[in-house]
Amino acid sequence: MRVTLDAAALDAADPLVAHRDRFVGAASPLVYLDGNSLGRPLRATEDRIARFVAEEWGGRLIRGWDERWFELPLTLGDRLAAATLGAAPGQTAIGDSTTVLLYKLVRAAVAARPGRREVVIDVDNFPTDRYVVEGVAKECGLTIRWLDVEADRGVTPEALAPALNDDTALVVVSHVAYKSGFMADVAELTRLTHEAGAWILVDLCHSSGAVPVELDAWQVDLAVGCTYKYLNGGPGSPAFGYVAERHLDADAFHQPVQGWMGAADPFAMGPAYTPAPGIRRLISGTPPVLGMLALEDMVGLLEEVGIEAVRAKSVALTSYTLELVDRDLPEVEVVSPRDAAERGGHVTLQHPRMREVTAALWERDVLPDFRNPDGLRIGLSPLSTSFTEVAQGIAAIGETLRN
Ligand SMILES: *Cc1c(COP(=O)(O)O)cnc(C)c1O
Secondary structure: OOOOOOHHHHHHHOOOHHHHHHEOOOOOOOEEOEOOOOOOOEHHHHHHHHHHHHHHHHHHOOHHHHHHHOOHHHHHHHHHHHHHHOOOOOOEEEOOOHHHHHHHHHHHHHHHOOOOOEEEEEOOOOHHHHHHHHHHHHHHOOEEEEEOOOOOOOOOHHHHHHHOOOOEEEEEEEOEOOOOOEEOOHHHHHHHHHHOOOEEEEEOOOOOOOOOOOHHHHOOOEEEEOOOOOOOOOOOOOOEEEEOHHHHHOOOOOOOOOOHHHEOOHHHOOOOOOEOOHHHHHOOOOOOOHHHHHHHHHHHHHHHHOHHHHHHHHHHHHHHHHHHHHHHOOOOEEOOOOOHHHEOOEEEEEOOOHHHHHHHHHHOOEEOEEEOOOEEEEEOOOOOOOHHHHHHHHHHHHHHHOO
């Protein structure tokens, strides 16, 4: 039981509170509760982008590729992996959108399990994940085995186990469910998947930067995630992809968009494609260098603070949100896990009027988001959100609901 619901006291006692000032706009009266859709920019990023234009791009010109940019998808991927993914170097590359990387990884996984005809995914997974799986299934003549999930949960080992068999090629699962915020037991889901001889692809869009991930220890095969949510990379910043070293070493991974930047020697301009050794083969075309600059700043901040401290703040914020909701919003239903160990960085509240409530809140500079059907999502970006913002946001939801 928390001793206080006093937001100012909680902010004063927050060991990470000083980091809020490092984000653009965090000191303004606006209440931002959607850091899980688009994180705030870091102030350092304003300067970094200006310096990049003046010095790196404007000054180094084409030499920039040799000096830094060519390797940036892999060097920054390794830093991101160490800071947030529990992954050793050489397995993470940055580039493309989440959707495009999902396609490349799903396609590579089913090609690596020839003869197996089924892909398992849940009906509540993020639309793009489902659509990509449907597209690949159609392209490759596979069957989709759909898992049902309860509104306030996600994929559990109990739900997955009966769906697996010796025809399963791949399981696609979100670590933290975008709707409910349920955090899946990926280690156990992976164990079950491997027992059936299949690969697992984990979507980390709603986890990386907010909750610790242990891709190597969990023995995950493939993972993908975006960088504009809790990683504050900015609108349209590129995604990251992870391929376990054992698949790269065994040459078991072949992605379908074979481009020159993922070739063994891009500047040989050779007659045929030979994939680069290691994770570089996940890259297709010229890396989005401009899109990685804000992410570089956020990775630096995460290296400094540590993901465990970020998770502690995240749990404190979501727990505080639920305590206020229980006390002040009796008319809404919480469709997120009550147990913090099963919860990611956001909380979803359900009420038949949430669509219009969200629109009214946006008018008064209180910004949560809305997800069908009837769900108001409160996304609590740990380093840029205060307890005071949460208290103001919950109060505003109550006033709007009763209006
Ligand atoms: C945000 C999100 C995406 C977004 O895909 P993009 O290609 O980056 O637009 C995909 N999957 C999940 C689970 C997400 O939360």
